[in-house]
Amino acid sequence: MTFTDFVSQRVASGRKLLVPYLCAGYPTPDHTVPLLHALAEAGADFIELGIPFSDPLADGPVLQAASLVALKAGATLDKALEAAATFRAERAAAGHPEVPVALMGYTNPFLAMGAEALGRKAQAAGIAALLVPDLLPEIWDHLAAPGMPPLVPFAAPNTPEARLEELGRIGGPFLYAVAVLGVTGARETLSASVPAFLARTKAKTGLPVLAGFGISRPEQVPDLAPACDGLIIGSALAKALDGAADPVQAAKDFLIPFRVAMDKKP
């Protein structure tokens, strides 16, 4: 089954997708595989594995710091790909259903590996999709290569309707709806206009829409989940891992309340 089919089937079943973003190599590279397992067990539908970058211009202070910690600890794109492959093989060996892993990262580390090598290695590691926040669909050809997973388009609250229709035509396994004008980072509250933006994005693109940026508490779920197909949670998870004595337990404790909130029928 392709990842696109995987997402559509979950959406069709009425389930809201819960997608944690984990910065690869944070808090250390040794934590990445155990944390992927913890997030899968806590109810993640799929996981975004973030590739740290020295200049993360779409990220707020929390993910900037996580990125720097991971880089100092020796995180690399190759290690992230290895972690994803190990996680996948271990789940399969234990007879657990697959929890896909998508890579999210800035253009430059991907280009430094080279599109050819990235396509080959991503395919071998079973990477489901690629999210590149600083690569507009018009220049996706920079990462075109055999084996390359599908890329995911983004939309923001200021994206014009004609552009939403265009993004729908460009397509992808889903659309990443950036819920705020601004960088990543937990917000206590989101603007009251977010549900309308999500609904408009869904209607105009015809794609499954997952919302990210600013989502920090399970209490936000009832407002957001009905307007889209799932939620992506990054900075708040990194915050929960920061300084945790047992990051694996902290990840589970963090994610489970979101799963509960999302499975609650309105």
Place this chain on the structure above:
Amino acid sequence: MTRPLSQPDTRGFFGAFGGRFVPETLKPALDELTAAYAVAKDDPGFQAEFAEALATYSCHPTPLYHAERLSEFVGAPVYLKREDLNHLGAHKVNNALGQIILAKRMGKKRIIAETGAGQHGVATAAVAARFGLECEVHMGEEDIRRQKLNVRRMELMGAKVRPALSGSRTLKDATNEAIRDWVANVETTFYLIGSVVGPHPYPAMVRDFQSCIGREALAQLEARGLGLPTYAVACVGGGSNAMGLFHPLSAHPEIQLIGIEAAGEGVDTERHAATLTKGRPGVLHGAMSYLLQDTEGQVIEAHSISAGLDYPGIGPEHAHFHTTERARYESATDAEALNAFETLSRLEGIIPAFESSHALAWVLRNKGKLTGPVLLCLSGRGDKDMEEYLLKKEGK
């Protein structure tokens, strides 16, 4: 013989370089800016207002000066394009004026900028004061500490200086913070970029606003019956004074265009800013260009005695000129630049900026080997560098 000047393609690429490597949030703002600039560029009203501001707020055309004693010293005629005589002491004001007139036409109320040593920040603060717009300048915390005087100048002119606390707390990080600010305030804010870098349309637009340098120089040479220079030389950090000189001259294939990067303590050390000499193609701050980076694609800090050249990237059109060999890029070390700083001061009574001293260092290095006239962009004056000079020279 002339040939057409290079322009970016519809996606904003000069050959393989440039483009728009930005989040979707910025796409509407870049589309709006591209459209507004396309209209302004062909609007005589806009061009007249810009020309008037260049002439009266600054002092264009800046003189073309025949540096006779320097010429005698190096064995070839050297003409200095005196951009150091601009208001605020450097070419930066040319671009700041062009962009702020555009921002005003677009109805933007708030101007943001990034700055390293503070020259572009000061130019932006000045034009924002002149046009009555709110101004915030992002500056690395480390640079704020090193450049107190420029911080005070910006504040005196009404700008707010916002410390960038991320990464190495210098220009690269200030630029990241300015982009983050723009993403968050994109509907009200105009990002006034200080060099020929960033996503399309900035590299082409900033180049156009700086092209008065090369156009004036050509006219001034012609008016004196001097014809075309053999060499056109400029320092390159992001590369705005160099592209302002090179672009109008690039139509004449017989002129050798020579850009001088900062070699810091030497291109074989880890402390340099020689992006084209030692870097590889990559993406930073919204554009594909050459970049100082490690094998993993992580950006490496640059180093130069000149804060204005201390940047790990370079404008995409320079990367294009480099790969197509339309221009030649060499480098000069901190020590060579210091020597040039002293030499021009003693021979001509002109104290050049450390940045411009790198271009002068190339001329001095080629003493006795030059086969024709040299046109050199003296991009800024060196008063701002006296403290650093004394520190280096006398350990004070």
